[in-house]
Amino acid sequence: MGNKLNYKIANRYVEIHTEYPENLAGLLPGFVHFHDSYDDKEPLIQLSREFESEEPELLSSDIDNKVIHTFNLEEDSCKFCKKGSKYFFTIEEKGGAGSIEFAMEIGSPKVKCRLMPDFENGRTILPSPARLKFSLWMALAFTGIPQKFSALHSSVIIYNNSAVLFLGESGTGKSTHTRLWLNHIEGSRLLNDDSPILSIDEGETCVHGSPWSGKGQVYINESYPVKAIVRIKQHPFNKLQKLSTLESFGALYPSFPPAFLKDNFFEGHICEIISKVISTTPVYLLHCLPNREAAEMVKETVYK
Template sequence: MDDYGLSKGTSEMSTEWFFCVAGFVFSVSVPAETDIERLLPSFLPFRCETDKGGKLLFRWQAVSGPVPGKDEKTALLEESFNDLGHVSLWREKEGYRIDMHYTAQSPQHVMKTSCDFTSAVAYIQWEDPYVSCVCTSLLRIVYSQAVLLQGAVSLHASTVYQEGYAYLFLGKSGTGKSTHSALWMKHFEGTDLLNDDNPTVRVEGGKVVAYGTPWSGKTPCYKNLCFPVGGMVKLVQAPFNRFTPLKEVNAFVALFPGCAVIRQDGRLCDGLYDTLSRIVERVPVGRLECLPEEEAAEVCREGIRNGGK
């Protein structure tokens, strides 16, 4: 047996688990011998007993066996090297294919999904010591695309909550999103971290709500909590601290780069555009040019409290 309860030549009988993230229920099926708590530890706060008879966001199945070959008309859409590893996204006749190597020396894992990401099958190489990270990342990919058709978006942002509201800080990697969250927690009493990398934002009943998720980057913060959004701020490094309110198109443009979407898929993009348009109509959005210091947090909070005016 390996660390995940799987032995070589294990049966393909599977066990189905249900999780609820941002109000969306999805199922994960893994070989019956799999220790789900070791495979997906960050998902435990989001586990639910059944699907409650409702509609599932998606079904995700992990199987053993050889990696499937590519279809004749498979086309490479994009390739990336990031915290997910080395990822290649391919368009196929019946949906999408994702190839993943967590490190340069890791074996190849393959996931095939439907066009709308309501179903996915992952061909997992269980001997990979990073298999937990691989499964977590593959689930993140499916989830981030599936929610786009349900009035929600997965954002690359660090998020804190204070006095019943969530505040999201966006920006390119290395711009200080986590640092800015830490400044709020240090200097503003009652502030805590909701998620440090991939919160979900939904528009519900006219309100914009931020949710914690099982994906939080290098910071282990997996809180099954949600709060109405008090503000969203794009951070830019600068030798001074200045908050600029953003409205309509400018607010949309500031938030868009932080959204997870396959940009070659018109249907998914339309879902994102609709959700983002409703978000910027309802919450203060701004750009903060800043230094990593207390004053930056104070300028940011004051700008948001002024409603982006």
């Protein structure tokens, strides 16, 4: 297997350099569907292990770092911060027993990974699969957003060789609605149930399956043009409304990675992505009940 793992995600190349590729691959089961044996391709991300004794200026120990965003990942504490053109993402385990840190720089594919030691017993703790996968998700957003592609909080249905993206806050019924498509709309398939990749490729809006999925663990390495985008809201009756340009922008904006919306540089690029998407792709607001009629209403409107 060599000393690196190669993946192709959303038609971009990712390299993970490691002394123990088989062990690391075991921590990333969803990534196996995106394995690629490419050579001579310029990678979007080159991830390598960084030790404390090497390039200390890349580490986030300086007190003058600007904190962009803090949040929780289950019981872990996450911090996204910057110093100049360098950015750092850290996940710290509850109680401070161990953590993982990624150091990144704008314009560079190289991502440095540092595993913090457990000072109580003197050993370095390997990251859990969830921590490692989420850190890689952050790294993909960091390198991808300036190149006009990003993860999007969405559930994606494939129908007639194109994609419909369903947006909404957690608990608003995205998964329920896409399940209605699968149960009642013949020929529909689920591409991803939580975090597909949205891209602008040669002026066309495309969506890609990804190694990041929700409870359904849907890891499909396929890409499709986007036919429509639908934001879902629960309602006592079904109603589908096509949104104006301004309303469309507001419908997409909150579904992009929250930490990057809080940084001026990345927010600007996200706004460019949204502007390009809504210039060619219709966006709808679906007020709906969790019933078959809601799915059929969307299908008949989008694919009329």
